[in-house]
Amino acid sequence: MFDNTTQTLGLLIYLAPAMLAAVSLSVWLWPHLPPLRLFRFAQAATIFALLLSLLATTSMLAWGPFTTPLVGFNNIGFAIRLDALSVIMFWLVAAIGLLVVHFSRNYLDGDPGQARFFGQLCLTISAVLLFVLAGNLLQLVVAWISTSLGLHQLLLFYDNRRGAVLAARKKFIAARLSDICLTVAAVLLVQAFGTGDLKTLSALAGSALSNGTLPVGISVATVLVVTAAALKSAMFPLHGWLLEVMETPTPVSALLHAGLLNAGTFLIVRLGEVIFLFPPALQLLILVGGFTALFASVAMITQSSVKVSLAYSSAAHMGFMLMLCGFGAHSVAIMHLVAHSFYKAHAFLSSGSVVEYIQATGGYKGGGYKEKSAPRPLVVLAALALSIMLFVGIGTMLGIDLTKRPGETALGVIFTLATTALLAKGFNGTPHRTVIVRTTFAAIAVTFAFFTLEVVGAWLLTDAVTTSSPTDAVTLTVMGIAVVLFVLVTLLYTFLPAIAETAAGRAMYVHLKHGFYANTLLDRLIGAWR
Numbered sequence: 001m002f003d004n005t006t007q008t009l010g011l012l013i014y015l016a017p018a019m020l021a022a023v024s025l026s027v028w029l030w031p032h033l034p035p036l037r038l039f040r041f042a043q044a045a046t047i048f049a050l051l052l053s054l055l056a057t058t059s060m061l062a063w064g065p066f067t068t069p070l071v072g073f074n075n076i077g078f079a080i081r082l083d084a085l086s087v088i089m090f091w092l093v094a095a096i097g098l099l100v101v102h103f104s105r106n107y108l109d110g111d112p113g114q115a116r117f118f119g120q121l122c123l124t125i126s127a128v129l130l131f132v133l134a135g136n137l138l139q140l141v142v143a144w145i146s147t148s149l150g151l152h153q154l155l156l157f158y159d160n161r162r163g164a165v166l167a168a169r170k171k172f173i174a175a176r177l178s179d180i181c182l183t184v185a186a187v188l189l190v191q192a193f194g195t196g197d198l199k200t201l202s203a204l205a206g207s208a209l210s211n212g213t214l215p216v217g218i219s220v221a222t223v224l225v226v227t228a229a230a231l232k233s234a235m236f237p238l239h240g241w242l243l244e245v246m247e248t249p250t251p252v253s254a255l256l257h258a259g260l261l262n263a264g265t266f267l268i269v270r271l272g273e274v275i276f277l278f279p280p281a282l283q284l285l286i287l288v289g290g291f292t293a294l295f296a297s298v299a300m301i302t303q304s305s306v307k308v309s310l311a312y313s314s315a316a317h318m319g320f321m322l323m324l325c326g327f328g329a330h331s332v333a334i335m336h337l338v339a340h341s342f343y344k345a346h347a348f349l350s351s352g353s354v355v356e357y358i359q360a361t362g363g364y365k366g367g368g369y370k371e372k373s374a375p376r377p378l379v380v381l382a383a384l385a386l387s388i389m390l391f392v393g394i395g396t397m398l399g400i401d402l403t404k405r406p407g408e409t410a411l412g413v414i415f416t417l418a419t420t421a422l423l424a425k426g427f428n429g430t431p432h433r434t435v436i437v438r439t440t441f442a443a444i445a446v447t448f449a450f451f452t453l454e455v456v457g458a459w460l461l462t463d464a465v466t467t468s469s470p471t472d473a474v475t476l477t478v479m480g481i482a483v484v485l486f487v488l489v490t491l492l493y494t495f496l497p498a499i500a501e502t503a504a505g506r507a508m509y510v511h512l513k514h515g516f517y518a519n520t521l522l523d524r525l526i527g528a529w530r
Contacts (some may be wrong), residue, residue, distance in 0.1 A: 005063075009055075009056075009059055009068065009080075009082075010068030010069065010079070010080045012052065012055070013052055013055075013056060013068075013080050013082075013133065014080070015048070015052070016045075016048060016049035016052045016053075016094070016126075016129055017049075017125075017126035017127070017129040017130050018126075019044075019045040019048055019049070020042075020045045020046070020049065020097075020122040020123065020125050020126035020129070021122070021123055021126045022041075022045070023038065023041045023042050023045055023118065023119060023122040023123075024119040024120065024122050024123035024126070025119075026038070026041065026119070027115055027116060027118065027119030028119065031115070031116075033115055034115075035108075035114040035115045035118065036105075038114075038115050038118045038119070039101070039104075039105045039118060041118075042101045042118045042121070042122050043098070043101055043102065045122060046094060046097045046098040046101050046122075046125070047098060049090075049093075049094040049097065049098075049125075049129065050091070050094040050095060050098055052090075052094075053087065053090040053091040053094045053095075054091070056082055056086075056087050056090055057087045057090075057091065059082065060082045060083065060084070060087050065081075065082060065083035065084070065199075065463060065464065066082055067079050067080065067081045067082070067135040067197065067198075067199055068080040068081075068082075068135065070136065070197070072136070072138065075136075075194075075195040075196050075197050075200070076136065076137070076138050076190065076196040077136055077138055077139070077196070078136060078138065078139045079134075079135035079136045079139065079197070080133050080134075080135050081133065081134060081135030081136075081198055081199065082133075083463065083464040084460050084461050084462075084463065084464040085266075085269065085270065085334065085461060085464035085465060086132055086133050086464075088334065088338065088460070088461075089132035089133075089266060090129065090132060090133060092259075092338055092341055093125065093128050093129055093132055093259060094129070096254075096255065096258050096259055096341060096342070096345050097125040097128075097255075097259075099254075099345060099349070100121065100125075100251045100254050100255050100345070100349075101118070101121065101122075101251075103250075103251050103254070103349050104117065104118065104121065104249070104251045107249060107250060107251055108249060108251075113157060116157075117154075117157060117249065120150065120153045120154050120157070121154065121251070121252075121255070123150050123153075124147060124150030124151055124153075124154060124255065124260075125255070125259075126150075127143050127146035127147040127149075127150050128143075128147050128259055128260065128263075130142070130143035130146070131143035131144055131146075131147055131263060131266075132266060134198065134270075135197065135198055135199070136196045136197055136198060137186045137189060137190060137196035137197075137198065137201070138186075138196055140182075140186070140198070140267075140270075141179075141182055141183055141186050144178075144179065144182055144228075144232075144263065144267070145179045145183075147260055147263060148171075148175035148176075148178070148179060148232075151171070151175075151252075151256065151260055152168055152171065152172055152175070154248060154249075154252045154255075155167060155168040155171060155245055155248050155252070156168050157248055157249060157252070158247055158248070161247045163244055163246075163247045164245075164247035164248060166244065166523070167241045167244035167245045167247065168241075168245075170238075170240060170241035170244075170522060170523075171241040171245070174231045174232075174234075174238045174241065175231070175232070177227075177231055178227075178228045178229075178231035178232050179228075181224040181225070181227045181228035181231070182224070182225065182228040182267075184221075184224055185220075185221040185222075185224035185225045185228065188217040188218070188220060188221035188224070189201060189217075189218075189221050189274065191216075191217055192215040192216060192217050192218050192221070193205070193215065198270065198271075201271075201273075201274065202271075202272075202273045202274070202466075203273075205273035205274045205276075205277055206273045206466075208277060209273065209276055209277055209468065214277055214278065215277075218274065218277050218278060219278045219280075219281075221274070222274060222275050222277060222278040222281035223278070223280070223281055223284065225267065225268070225271055225274070225275065225281070226268070226275065226281050226284050226285055226288075227284075228264075228267065229263075229264035229265070229267050229268050229285075229322065230264065230288050230289075230322065231264075232260075232261070232263050232264040232267070233261055233262075233263075233264035233265065233315075233318040233319070233321075233322060234261060234314070234315050234318060235288050235289065235292045235315075235318070235319060235322070236288075236291060236292045236295055236296070236315075236319075236518065237518035237519075237521075237522070238522070239292065239296070239315050239515075239518075239519070240515070240518065240519030240522050240523070242256075242261075242311045242314065242315055243308050243311045243312070243515070243519065244519075245311075246305075246307045246308070246311075250348055250349065251349070253307065253310075253348045254344070254345045254348040254349050255345075257310065257311070257314040257344040257345070257348060258340075258341040258342070258344045258345035258348070259341065261314055261318050262318075262321075262337050262340075262341060264318065264322065265318070265321040265322060265325065265333055265334075265337050266337070268285065268322065268325040268330075268333075269325060269330045269333060269334060269465050269466075272325070272330050272465055272466035272468070273466045273468070275325075276328075276466060276468045276470075279470065279472045279474065279475045280474075282326045282328075282470055282475050283326065283474060283475050283478045284326075285322050285323065285325050285326030286323050286326035286327065286475075286478050286479060286482050287478060287482075288319070288322065289318075289319040289320065289321070289322030289323035289324075289325070289326060290319065290320075290323040290326075290482040290485065290486075291319070291485075292315055292316070292318070292319030292322075293316050293317075293319035293320040293323060294316075294319075294485055294486065294489050295316075295515075295516070296312045296313070296315035296316035296319060297312070297313075297316040297489070298489060298492070298493070298512055299312050299512045299513070299515055300312035300313050300316060301496075302509055302512045302513040303513065307348070310344070310347055310348060313344070313347075314340075314344060317336070317340045317344075320336070321333045321336055321337060321340075323482065324336065324407075324411065326407075326470075326475075326478075326479075327406075327407030327408070327410055327411060327470070327479060328405065328406075328407035328408075328466075328468055328469040328470055329405075329407045329408050329411055330461070330465040330466055330467075331454070331457035331458045331460070331461040331462075331465055332408070332411065332453070332454055332457055334457060334461060334465065335453045335454070335456070335457035339453070376428075379424055379427050379428055380420070380424045380494060382423075382427065383419075383420045383421075383422075383423035383424040383427060384416075384420045386423055386440070386443070387416045387417075387419040387420040387423060387443065388416055390419065390443055390444060390447045391412060391415065391416050391419070391447055394444075394447050394448055394451055395412075395451055398451050398452075398455065400451060400454070400455070405469040406469060406470060406471075406476055406479065407469050407470060407479065408454075408469075410479045410480075410482070410483050413483050413486075414483060414486045415447075415450055417486055417487060417490040418490070419443050419446065419447060420490065420494075421490050421493055421494050422439065422442065422443055422446070423439060423440070423443055424494050425439075425494075426438075426439025426440075426442075427439065
C-alpha cells in the first residue's frame with residue numbers, strides 16, 4: 001500500500017518539472033504564441049510546483065523521509081527523495097521561480113524575445129527542481145548538467161552583445177569541467193558502494209566512517225565532488241564570469257544568484273557522509289571556500305556598480321557556505337542558503353529601483369551617524385568584550401553547548417568577530433546615546449537570530465544531513481587558520497578608514513577593485529581560444 005502511494009506521489013511530483021518543461025516545448029513547437037499566454041502558462045506551472053512542494057512537505061511529515069520507486073535498473077535511474085532537505089529546497093526553488101516568472105512579465109514587456117525567454121527560464125527551473133529532488137545519482141548528475149545548459153541559453157539571451165558572449169563562454173568552460181568532475185565521481189561512487197540510491201549511499205558511507213574504512217576510489221571521488229561544487233559556485237579564481245553576466249536580463253541574475261549558485265552547497269550537503277570519509281576534501285572546502293569568502297567580501301566594498309557589488313557578495317556567501325560544509329555545520333549552511341536566496345533575489349530584482357533613486361536624488365543621503373575615522377583600540381576591545389558576552393550569554397540561555405562541535409565553535413568565533421565590527425562602528429567617535437542603544441539592540445537581535453536559526457536548522461534537518469564533525473588534527477588546524485584569517489580581515493575592515501589614507505591602502509584598493517586581475521588573465525586565456 002505504501003509503495004503504491006509513494007509511486008503515485010512520485011508521479012505527481014514529477015509533474016512539476018514536466019509542466020515547466022512543457023512551457024519550453026510549447027515555445028519550440030509554436031514560436032508565434034503570444035508572450036502573455038506563455039506567461040500565464042509559466043505562472044500556472046510555477047504555482048502548481050509551489051502547491052506540490054506543500055503536498056510533498058505534508059507527505060514527508062506524515063510518513064517520514066522516503067524515496068519513490070526507481071525508474072531504472074541495477075539501482076541506477078530516476079527517483080524522488082523526500083526528506084527535510086529536499087522539501088525545503090523544493091519549496092525554495094518553486095517560490096523563487098514564481099517570483100522571477102512574475103517579475104519577467106513587465107521587465108521584458110515588448111521585447112521580441114520575451115516568449116523565448118519564458119521557455120528558457122521554465123526549462124532551467126525544471127532542471128533545478130529535478131536536481132534538488134533527486135533520489136539517485138543518475139538523476140542528480142543529469143539534472144546538474146541540465147541546469148548548466150539551461151543557464152547557458154539564458155546568459156546568451158542577447159547573443160549580439162560581446163560581454164554576454166564572453167561571460168557565457170567562461171561559464172561554459174567552468175560548467176563543463178564541473179560536469180566532468182561530478183560524472184566521474186558518480187561512477188566511482190557506484191563502483192565503491194554498488195548503488196546509486198542516495199539514501200543507501202549515505203548509510204553505507206556512514207558505516208564506513210564509523211568503521212574507519214575508506215572504500216577504493218572514494219578519495220578521488222570526494223575531491224572531484226568538492227571540485228565540481230567549487231566550479232558551480234564561482235569560487236576564486238574562476239569567479240570572473242559571475243561579475244560579467246549583467247548583459248543578461250535581471251530576472252536571470254536573480255535566478256542565478258538566488259538559486260543556481262546554491263547547487264554546489266546542496267551537492268556537498270546531500271553527499272555529506274561521503275565527503276567526511278576523506279578529510280583532505282573537507283580541508284579543500286575550507287581553504288577554497290574560506291579564501292573566496294574573504295577575498296570577495298573585501299573586493300565587494302571597492303565596487304561602484306550595484307550589480308557587480310552584488311555579484312561579489314554572492315561569491316562571498318557561496319564561499320562561506322562551502323567553508324561551513326568543511327566545518328561540518330551542514331544545517332547552518334542550509335539555513336544560510338535559504339536566507340541568502342531570498343535576500344539576493346530581492347536585491348537583484350530591486351537593483352534597478354536603487355539606480356533610479358540615486359539618479360533622481362543625486363545620491364544616497366541616509367540619515368544617522370556616519371563614521372569618519374577608524375575606531376580607537378579601546379573601543380574595539382570594548383566591542384569585542386560585549387560581543388563575547390552576548391554570544392556566550394544568549395547561547396547558554398538557549399541551552400546550547402558552545403564547545404560541543406569544533407566546526408560550530410569556529411563559526412561562533414567568526415560570528416563574534418562580525419558582531420564586534422558592528423559594535424565598533426556604532427560606538428566609534430562620540431555617537432549619540434540613541435545610536436549606542438540601537439547598535440547594542442541590533443547586536444542582541446542578530447545574535448539571538450543566529451542561535452535561533454542554528455537550533456531550528458538542526459531540528460529540521462537532523463535526519464537529512466550528516467551530523468559528523470571534523471576530528472583529525474590537520475582539518476582542525478586548517479579550521480584554525482581560517483579563523484585567524486577572518487580575524488585579520490575583520491581588523492582590516494574595522495580600521496579601513498585609517499588604512500585607506502596610506503599609500504599601501506590606496507594601492508591595495510586598486511588591486512582589489514580589479515579582483516587581483518584573476519579575471520583579466522582568464523579573459524586573455526579565453527581570448528586565445530577564439
